[in-house]
Amino acid sequence: MPARHPDTGTLPRPRPLLTQNRELKAIGVWNWSLPAWAGRLSDGRTFNTCPSAGICRHVCYARQGTYLWPVVRAKHQANLTFVLDDLPGWETAMSREVEAKKFRGAWVRVHDAGDFFSDDYLNAWQRICAAHTDIRFYAYTKEVERFRRLVEPEPPANFLWVYSYGGTQDSALDPAVDRVADVFPDEQAIIDAGWSSQEASDLLAVLGPSLVGIPANRIRAFLKTMAGRRFSQWQAEEDTHRRARRERRTGQAGASHASAA
Numbered sequence: 230m231p232a233r234h235p236d237t238g239t240l241p242r243p244r245p246l247l248t249q250n251r252e253l254k255a256i257g258v259w260n261w262s263l264p265a266w267a268g269r270l271s272d273g274r275t276f277n278t279c280p281s282a283g284i285c286r287h288v289c290y291a292r293q294g295t296y297l298w299p300v301v302r303a304k305h306q307a308n309l310t311f312v313l314d315d316l317p318g319w320e321t322a323m324s325r326e327v328e329a330k331k332f333r334g335a336w337v338r339v340h341d342a343g344d345f346f347s348d349d350y351l352n353a354w355q356r357i358c359a360a361h362t363d364i365r366f367y368a369y370t371k372e373v374e375r376f377r378r379l380v381e382p383e384p385p386a387n388f389l390w391v392y393s394y395g396g397t398q399d400s401a402l403d404p405a406v407d408r409v410a411d412v413f414p415d416e417q418a419i420i421d422a423g424w425s426s427q428e429a430s431d432l433l434a435v436l437g438p439s440l441v442g443i444p445a446n447r448i449r450a451f452l453k454t455m456a457g458r459r460f461s462q463w464q465a466e467e468d469t470h471r472r473a474r475r476e477r478r479t480g481q482a483g484a485s486h487a488s489a490a
């Protein structure tokens with residue numbers, strides 16, 4: 230674990246905050262990331278950056294491959310530690326960073342992994358967006374209720390988002406009204422469903438047609454687990470099973486109360 234500052238006790242802050250891989254560089258996008266889903270920081274604290282993740286966590290792209298490299302994990306954990314320990318300081322640092330000339334006219338993808346896990350954190354991003362109108366920000370999110378409440382009434386004009394299926398709030402989505410993204414087994418399945426693939430550019434998720442198809446990662450174990458289903462379909466099945474289990478439990482509890490009465 231990196232050494233804490235002798236006076237303040239804080240861990241060194243990550244710099245830069247935004248990064249860019251080859252794929253994102255080609256389309257002028259910078260990236261901010263947290264560790265995916267749930268885990269433990271190097272100082273022992275537990276976290277959950279995707280509180281509304283559903284079945285997606287079983288095939289999460291950000292919990293395998295290069296995301297597990299120590300240097301990548303350490304960077305994502307340092308990002309999260311900064312947000313958790315000092316949200317105002319992080320907001321100031323992010324605001325300062327995006328003021329650099331190279332970000333003018335650029336896009337920032339908020340979260341390669343992770344999600345808007347709290348109201349305060351989402352509001353901090355909204356303030357950053359509103360203060361930097363020469364940059365465009367976009368995000369995938371499963372935080373439907375939080376966005377309905379905090380963003381939808383008055384979104385910053387330069388903040389675009391797409392709701393992504395595979396979360397515990399899927400049933401609140403309406404594809405006739407909402408911009409939605411679904412993961413499909415492959416490109417052909419996207420075409421067959423009449424949706425539009427974002428494979429050519431991640432920006433199509435927010436700039437293309439509003440039914441956004443994402444082809445699944447070609448990871449054999451993931452494809453096997455998906456078993457030919459779309460995330461929306463798999464999550465709906467999971468929701469049905471969970472409801473049935475709950476009803477069975479409630480029924481059993483009711484029966485034992487009745488027999489004890």
Ligand code: SF4
Binds near residue numbers: 265288290341342344
């Ligand atoms: S919301 Fe995204 S990052 Fe979080 S567990 Fe699901 S797929 Fe992974």
